[in-house]
Amino acid sequence: MKNRLGRNEGGYCGERIDIQAVLSEIDELARQLDWQPQKICSDDHLIINAYVRQGSSSSHCFYISSGIHGDEPAGPLAVLEMFRQKLWPIDLGLWVVPCLNPVGCALGTRNNGQGIDLNRHYRQPLARETISHIHWLQSCPRFDCSVLLHEDWEANGYYLYELNGVDGTSLSHQIIEAVGQLCPIHADGPVDDWQSCDGVIRPSIDPIQRPEWPEALFLLEQKTRRNYTLEAPSDFDLPLRVASHISALRTVLLNSPS
Numbered sequence: 307m308k309n310r311l312g313r314n315e316g317g318y319c320g321e322r323i324d325i326q327a328v329l330s331e332i333d334e335l336a337r338q339l340d341w342q343p344q345k346i347c348s349d350d351h352l353i354i355n356a357y358v359r360q361g362s363s364s365s366h367c368f369y370i371s372s373g374i375h376g377d378e379p380a381g382p383l384a385v386l387e388m389f390r391q392k393l394w395p396i397d398l399g400l401w402v403v404p405c406l407n408p409v410g411c412a413l414g415t416r417n418n419g420q421g422i423d424l425n426r427h428y429r430q431p432l433a434r435e436t437i438s439h440i441h442w443l444q445s446c447p448r449f450d451c452s453v454l455l456h457e458d459w460e461a462n463g464y465y466l467y468e469l470n471g472v473d474g475t476s477l478s479h480q481i482i483e484a485v486g487q488l489c490p491i492h493a494d495g496p497v498d499d500w501q502s503c504d505g506v507i508r509p510s511i512d513p514i515q516r517p518e519w520p521e522a523l524f525l526l527e528q529k530t531r532r533n534y535t536l537e538a539p540s541d542f543d544l545p546l547r548v549a550s551h552i553s554a555l556r557t558v559l560l561n562s563p564s
């Protein structure tokens with residue numbers, strides 16, 4: 307169904323998922339497919355895993371994360387479907403973190419168990435999740451591109467943020483064109499502090515203007531020169547949001563320039 311459901315009031319009020327079941331299935335499928343599990347955090351009450359498939363020496367390297375906000379279930383479900391349907395293209399190096407905020411995802415809250423929005427503290431990390439994540443990222447190679455899966459409960463269609471430190475190599479319009487076959491695209495206008503045009507937002511990448519770094523800005527500063535933060539509209543059906551994320555993610559993976 308391609309229509310707004312009109313159920314989100316003051317925040318996300320849609321479907322919840324059993325995140326532990328989703329993560330267990332991803333773990334099982336990734337191991338079956340010979341991906342390497344890596345522990346980002348393995349405290350008693352906080353387990354965050356990554357899954358790595360090294361490509362050949364000439365492979366492009368991609369980083370993909372989801373579940374940093376616990377009230378955005380389409381991201382972890384899209385990662386699960388990528389494994390279930392074996393949709394990861396061959397010959398790519400892939401570093402995938404299916405859920406950066408497992409406690410928030412279990413609670414269905416945007417923030418983590420301590421009420422911290424993890425996607426605001428990559429400049430001065432406070433939370434165990436962020437500190438562990440940065441530590442793990444520093445052990446990873448540089449990536450050709452990163453893709454972060456999010457949702458927006460207020461949006462009237464799909465959109466994305468592009469952070470691009472390299473001129474002339476944008477895939478944004480290709481992504482929006484692919485997703486537009488499935489899902490409405492967010493109308494032009496302001497989103498938070500930024501202006502959306504044809505479903506694309508290009509925020510400032512000047513760290514001085516961004517005192518609270520999201521994950522994307524940390525990645526741009528330290529690990530990659532290209533980032534797409536994908537925002538599915540969470541007032542639409544969950545299967546549509548998952549299919550839209552898969553379409554967008556595969557567009558990036560199959561078309562990224564070197």
Ligand SMILES: [Zn+2]
Nearest residue numbers: 375378456457
């Ligand atoms: Zn989000």
